[in-house]
Amino acid sequence: MAHNMTSVINDEIKSRNAEISSINKFIHANPELAYEEHKAHDAFVSALQSLGFEVTPHAFGLETAFSAEYGSGGRLVIYNAEYDALPGIGHACGHNLISSSSFAAFLGAVAALKASGQPGRVRLLGTPAEEGGGGKLKLIENGAFRDAAACLMVHPGPGHNLTAPIRGVAFVNMLANVKMRVHFTGRESHAAIAPWEGVNALDAVCLGYTAVSMLRQQIRPYERVHGVFRAAGNRANVTPADCTVEYYCRSATKRGADALWARVEKCFEGSAIATGCEMRVEPLNSYADVRPSRGLCEAYVEAMPAGTVSWNEPADILGGSTDMGDVCYQCPGFHGVFGIGTNEGESNHTKGFAAAAGTEEAYERALECGRGMAVVGWKVLSDDKFAERLRSxxxxxxxxxxxGKTASA
Structure with a gap:
């Protein structure tokens, strides 16, 4: 039965190549920023409706989210489709390929479910604003992942970091990221006539920056602290009274990132006291660490062509953070990585990566991953013992x- 269903999945994805390829090319050619992905949203809704699916546009309270679902009863498997781009460099994180692979996986898993006649549900979820907008956080809040037995997606990464025949990595850890904006309020004065009357918020910013720079020596090797000045005064002859910084604190776990931020916050509290400024902290969209499901990863390696997917090497194939981490705190999650044809220096968030993400080779890699995810999704739907293992x-x-323990590979 498993072999037959694999054939059903492969045949369905092959027969729908035109629809999947069209979505892939359209999204890559029309990059849209977080929460502005109206063209991608509409293209997906139209394509899914033309295939006979019931689609909910503007789903779960988000204007550019959508949800398509097939089946009833049983367990629910969700595939995430990301499609937001980056300012100035388009799809330099390859979200067109994420959409394509999840679209393929959805169609394949639905075909298997139809052929089986068994209960179960498969959902393709359009998840906007991963690039800093925290779209999945809002989807979580609005119940998009409630009662899911598993949620899967794959992400493209730099292929030049992989050695053939390896084309992908299954168990991918990504850091938790606590994001904060710190506002300092002082008092304006004429910097030449009466500087003693001013309270300099820029001094508070600079003192805090220096303190954080010193703190970096005392943090763990995998932790990261980085920030920018958002507002630092307007004229040199006016003592800056309103200045703002934005800082990210990354660590291996959500708990660790929170603890790191507490140390960074003290740096800014000290600078506020030293300069006489008031200080206010504004929380931004923080992301939890990605905690891959071992069971899903093992099933994915088994479903992919033999010898093409590494378990977790290289461990740093995809750094940074993602709101998929928060989904892993809602249900068993999978966030594998596949390599695309990049050159040295063309990692994610570069123009070179954006160009590589638009190639036919990259699309074929995404389709291959979609087939693998469809097989894994079908296993979740049809194998009670496997589903119980995932939940446990x-x-x-x-x-x-x-x-505060890391997810162990």
């Missing part, structure tokens, strides 16, 4: 996360 492992991992 996830519940144990959530206890580990609460204690």
């Amino acid at each position: 492992e996830w519940e144990t991992d959530m206890k580990d996360a609460a204690e």
Whole structure:
């Protein structure tokens, strides 16, 4: 039965190549920023409706989210389709390929479910604003992942970091990221006539920056702190009274990132006291660490062509953070990486990566991953023992996360 369903999945994805390829090319050619992905949203809704699916546009309270679902009863498997781009450099994170792979996986898993006649549900979820907008955080809040047995997606990465025949990595950890904006309020004065009357908010910013720079020596090797000045005064002869910085604190776990931010916050509290400024902290969209499901990763390696997917090497194939981490705290999650044809220096968030993401070779890699995810999704829907294992492992991992332990490969 498993072999037959693999054939059903492969045949369905092959037969729908025109629709999947059209979406891929359209999204890559029409990059849209977070929460502005109206063209991508409409293209997906139209394509899914033309294939006979019931689609909910503007789903779960987000204007550029959508949801398409097939089946009833049983377990629910969700595939995430990301499609937002980056300012100035388009799809330099390859979200067109993420959309394509999830679209393919959805169609394949639906075909298997139809052929089986079994209960179960498959959902393709359009998830806007991953690039800093925290779209999945809002989807979580509005119930998009409620009762999911598993949620899967893959992400493109720099292929030049992989050695053939390896084309992808299954178990991919990504850091938690606590994002904060710090506002300092002082008092304006004429910087030449009466500087003693001013309270300099820029001094508070600079003192805090220096303190954080010193703190970096005392943090763990995998932790990161980085920030920018958002507002630092307007004229040199006016003592700056309103200045703002934005800082990211990354660590291996959500708990660790929170603890790191607490140390960074003290740097800014000290600078506010030293300069006489008032200080206010504005929380931004913070992302949890990605905690991959071992069971889903193992099933994915098994479903992909033999010898093409590494378990977790290189471990740094995709750095940074993503709101998929928060989804991993809602249900068993999978966020594998596949390599595309990049050259040295063309990693994610570069123009070279954007160009590579638009190639036919990259699209074929995305389709291959979609087939693998469809097979894994079908296993979740049809194999009770496997689904029970996923849930049990996830519940144990959530206890580990609460204690600040990293997800172990």
